[in-house]
Amino acid sequence: MREKTKIDVGEAVGIVAAQSIGEPGTQMTMRTFHYAGVAEQVPTGLPRLIELVDARKEPKKPFMDVYMLGENTEAAARELAQQIERTKLDSVAQIEENFLDKKIEVTLDTKELELIKLTPEDVKKKIKAATSGSLDLKDNVITIKPGTTSLRNIRRFTSKLRLLHLKGIEKIKRALVLKGKDGKYFIRTDGSNMAAMLKQPGVDTQHVYTNDVKEVERVLGIEAARVCLVREIKQVLDMQGLTVDVRHCMLLADAMTMDGDVKSIGRHGLSGEKAGVLARAAFEETIKHLIKASTSGEEDKLIGVTENIIVGQTVPVGTGLVRLKMKLG
Amino acid sequence: MAKIKRKKKKMSKPVGQQKCSVYINGRFIGFCESGSALVSELKEKRRSGVLSPEANFYYNSQTDDVYINTDSGRARRPYIVVENGQSKLTTALLSQLKGGETTWGKLVKLGVIEYLDAEEEESALVALKEEDLTPEHTHLEIDPVSIMGVTVSVLPYPEYNSSPRVTMACAMAKQSLGTYSTNFNLRTDSRAHIMLYPQQPLVQTRPYSILKFSERAAGQNFVVAITSMHGYNLSDALVMNRNSVQRGLGRSVFYKTHESEERKYPGGQKDKFEIPPATTSGYREEKAYRHLGEDGIVVPESTVNSRDVIVGKTSPPRFLEEMTVFGVSEEKKRENSLAIKSGDDGVVDSVMLTDSLSGNKLVKVRMRCVKVPELGDKFASRHGQKGVVGLLLPQEDMPFTKDGIVPDLIINPHAIPSRMTSGHLLEMLGGKSVCFSGKFGDCSAFNGDKADDYIKALKENGFEEYGEEFLYDGVSGELIKSKIFVGVIYYQKLHHLVSNKMHVRSRGPVQLLTHQPTEGRAREGGLRFGEMERDCLIGYGASMLLRERLLEESDRTFELVCAKCGSIAIKDHVKNREYCPVCESTELHQVEMSYAFKLLLDEIKALHIFPRLLLKDKA
Structure with missing residues (x-):
């Protein structure tokens, strides 16, 4: 029985997968491009699908889903979210330069500090670790006398100070506590930083998810990236109410990841690396490929479908694959 | 216009100034104290004939601006002026107009009728009918039909149909065959259709006769039954009575x-x-x-x-003939x-x-x-209901009523509900009832004849009040159990005739350059087997069929290829010798390929790239 459900040799799975994803894709274009009014919308539908297939370095809206270790309560989730969220000096203090006295005054907002559970002392330490020069904390005002005296350097110093990382994980702009369909609380973050997230104490490392495929590839490797790709593609299609068999998406993900890194589909990725000169020339940038082939004396073995159609032979697919095993004479 | 003060330099309104700016033909000219007062005074002067009736005034209360337009190129249309909820076109004036004592021009001069442009229209409240007038109204529509354009105004009962169908009906009315010009016999249009025996519709709008459409009609009144007909009127197909066609129904000259x-x-x-x-x-x-x-x-x-x-x-x-010994040959x-x-x-x-x-x-x-109407010709009613003839049924096989009436056309009932063209049904009912009176029905928008009148007329003449009839099956002669709606409705023949479109090709001309079949009906061309069709065959795994389509049925050639250098050989017809033009080898093999590929090789050579074909025996 299992043998029977296997795909036959010579079945044009690629074309079938392409048609199976492409046909519902045409309906997708028309239905959703925008959801009006909803802020912080993660791209869905066609724009997201294009993003995935193009293997962009970073998605337009990277996000992570994080679960915490231990008991699953809202309070625990908030606690963790609060730790994860990135805070910069800029957002808890007012920074002013005093060019006359060659010093910088950082006025801390105690309310904000309390919210993220930091004391002015902590901030002072952080600043100290990052900078040189004398520090002085008085009435929530940190006065810094930088080592340099040139006005330009002071300005440079302050701009560095503004972006001083105080707390949380780099790149995680926001962390929201959400309740999943299974009743469990989890944290949805704006921005993605998987490597740091896995190191964060209190995070259930088994259930860290990011929609940034390239990041998954960097952190967890190509197989994980493939699974992530399948999941993302399938999710986009499901959200549109389109029923596409997962195996088509899996084939697509396989094709994109088969060389060990995530490749886009198109000129710069898969299609640009086809074996045959003719196939590449038939796709895009015809002359570029022909000239390149001629300078290196390339040979087209006529293995693919496109090449054989161009030449006028039977394509090595389906019935065209069948050959006579025994040669006569 | 003494109120307008000229200001030369300052164009923008100063901060805190409450004065209203005035523009003439889009150019700022100054300020005035009260825009609404100015505009009402100007309008007063226009109506009393002091100012030209061609000027239009508009006060925008939101931006506090007055726009005065007197330039050319504004689309304007006439309205009856209303004051204090009373139409200025009084019954006295109306009877004078009827008696020919007064004219349109005089009414305009009197300020009874005035033309508004797009801008002044913004400030008008127009009543559609005189009964609707309230003190707030400023104008009255001369006729409710006039809110529509020429094409819609001749359509029957547009207010009973869904708007997309009205749009479609307009588009189709433009494709109908009629008498496009009365001097067609002297003209040499490259293509022209003339309808034979055109009729004016039994149910028509007032603009229809005003526009003199009744004198060059584009259609005929068909007796139509709405029922299915052995599947031959499935999805917008039409079953037509063959005998009606032979009597001249829907005939045209091309x-x-x-x-x-x-x-x-x-x-x-x-x-x-x-x-x-x-x-x-x-x-x-x-x-x-x-x-x-x-x-x-x-x-x-x-x-x-x-x-x-x-x-x-x-x-x-x-080319000029070469000189021979005997001079130029003939x-x-x-x-x-x-x-x-x-x-x-x-x-x-x-x-x-x-x-x-x-x-x-x-x-x-x-x-x-x-x-003559044939299978595949396109017909449409004036309600966006188009169809293609699916069967020409002999009269003896058509269903008939107890009075022996046989429909000319049978349309499918499924054409009606989802499209919501109730006007179609109403016109059928109207067309039927009007047959007894010898008068035309009025189907003008918003105030045409009502269904009740038609029902009454039908009842009085011994017909089923809602236009339904018991029909007898033409083939078996049995009574069809359900009632079938039968009526008379105006149908148009559209200029999409199969005989001008039909196209087949088995073999035919090929293009010189690619050796592939030509394109288009005019060149007796083939139908393109495109990229997506190609993908389908690959996806199905039908390699052999694909090769047949793309090669054997298209541009297959056999070329001699040099076994040594892989270039395509040439034939010297004089010496009757075949050899490779590059290495002059005569070790050649015949290779089957598409001519397009041979062309590709030639074009690659034109790029100064030398493509070689490495030959191998077929596995």
């Missing part, structure tokens, strides 16, 4: 004009209209020239079939006649001889062909 010119060539040579002598190169068979008169032009009223020549023409040869002329293409056959209606713009002799031959 005129097509062909042209040929005696062109002049550099070197004093020119074309000549004549019956080409048998010695001309490219001479067709003698039969093709049988309709030509002595002058080489067809005789009028001769029936011409495809590939027959209608204008015999010879041209000078393309020039062999080239056949360049004008022949009828397949599907264009008909009767020669008229032949006209004139001069072209460049002074050459020009022949125009107008062909005529009667188009």
Whole structure:
């Protein structure tokens, strides 16, 4: 029985997968491009699908889903979210330069500090670790006398100070506590930083998810990236109410990841690396490929479908694959 | 206009100034104290004839601006002026108008009727009917129909139909066959349709007769039944009564004009209209020239079939003959006649001889062909209900009523509910009831005849009040158990006739460059087997079929390929020798390929890239 459900040799799975994803894709274009009014919308539908297939370095809206270790309560989730969220000096203090006295005054907002559970002392330490020069904390005002005296350097110093990382994980702009369909609380973050997230104490490392495929590839490797790709593609299609068999998406993900890194589909990725000169020339940038082939004396073995159609032979697919095993004479 | 103060320098409104800015034809000219007062005074002056009736005034209360427009190119339309909820077009004035004592122009001068442009319209509150007038209204529509354009205003009961169908009905009305011009007999339009026996609709709008459409109607009144008919009227197909068609229903004439010119060539040579002598190169068979008169032009009223020549023409040869010992040999002329293409056959209606713009002799031959409705011809009612003839059913097989009425047309009931063209049903009902009175029904928008009137008339004349009839099956003679709605409705024949569109090809001409089949009906072309179709065959795994489509049925060639260097060999016809042009080897093999591929190789060579074909025995 299992043998029977296997795909036959010579079945044009690629074309079938392409048609199976492409046909519902045409309906997708028309239905959703925008959801009006909803802020912080993660791209869905066609724009997201294009993003995935193009293997962009970073998605337009990277996000992570994080679960915490231990008991699953809202309070625990908030606690963790609060730790994860990135805070910069800029957002808890007012920074002013005093060019006359060659010093910088950082006025801390105690309310904000309390919210993220930091004391002015902590901030002072952080600043100290990052900078040189004398520090002085008085009435929530940190006065810094930088080592340099040139006005330009002071300005440079302050701009560095503004972006001083105080707390949380780099790149995680926001962390929201959400309740999943299974009743469990989890944290949805704006921005993605998987490597740091896995190191964060209190995070259930088994259930860290990011929609940034390239990041998954960097952190967890190509197989994980493939699974992530399948999941993302399938999710986009499901959200549109389109029923596409997962195996088509899996084939697509396989094709994109088969060389060990995530490749886009198109000129710069898969299609640009086809074996045959003719196939590449038939796709895009015809002359570029022909000239390149001629300078290196390339040979087209006529293995693919496109090449054989161009030449006028039977394509090595389906019935065209069948050959006579025994040669006569 | 003393109130307007001229301000020269300051164009923008100063901060805190409450004064209203005034623009004439879009140019700022100054300020005034109260914009609404100014505009109402200006309007007053226009109505009393002090100012030109062509000026329009608009006060925008939101931006506190006054716009005065007097320039050309504004679309304006007339309204009856209303004051204090009273129409200024009084019954006294109306009777004067009827009696011819007053005119439209006088009414405009009197300020009874005024024209508004798009801007002034913004400030008007217009009542559709006189009964609707309230003190707030500023104007009254002259007729409710006038809110619609020419095309919609002739459509029946547009307010009963869904708006997309009204739009479609407009589009289709423009494609209907009628009498497009009364001097069509003198004209040489390249294509023209004339409807035979056109009728004006039984139910028509007032603008229909005002526009004199009734004098050049484009359609006929059909007796229509709404029922399914053995599946032959499935999804917008129509079943037509063959006998009605034979009696002349939906018949039209198609005129097509062909042209040929005696062109002049550099070197004093020119074309000549004549019956080409048998010695001309490219001479067709003698039969093709049988309709030509002595002058080489067809005789009028001769029936011409495809590939027959209608204008015999010879041209000078393309290349000059070489000198021989006996001087210049006699020039062999080239056949360049004008022949009828397949599907264009008909009767020669008229032949006209004139001069072209460049002074050459020009022949125009107008062909005529009667188009009897046939399977695939397109018809439409005036409610966006179009259909294609699916069956011409003999009258004896059509259903009939107890009175022996047989419908001309049977449409499918499924065409109605989802499209919401209730106007279609109403017109059918109206058309039927109007038959008894000998008067036309009125289906003008918003105030046409009402269904109740039609129902009453039908009842009085012994018909089922809602237009339904018991029909008898024409084949078995049995009573059909359900009631079937039968009515009379105006149908148009649209100019999409199968006979002008039908196209088949098994074998035919190919393009010179690629050796692939030509494109388009005019060139007897093939239908493109495109990329997506190709993908489907690959996806199905039908390699052999794919090769047949793309190679064997298209541009297959056999080329000799040099086994040594892999270039395509040439044949020297003089020495009868085949060899490779690059390495002069004679070790050649025949290879099957598409001509397009051979062309590709040639074009790659033109890029200074030398492609080689490495040969191998077929596995």
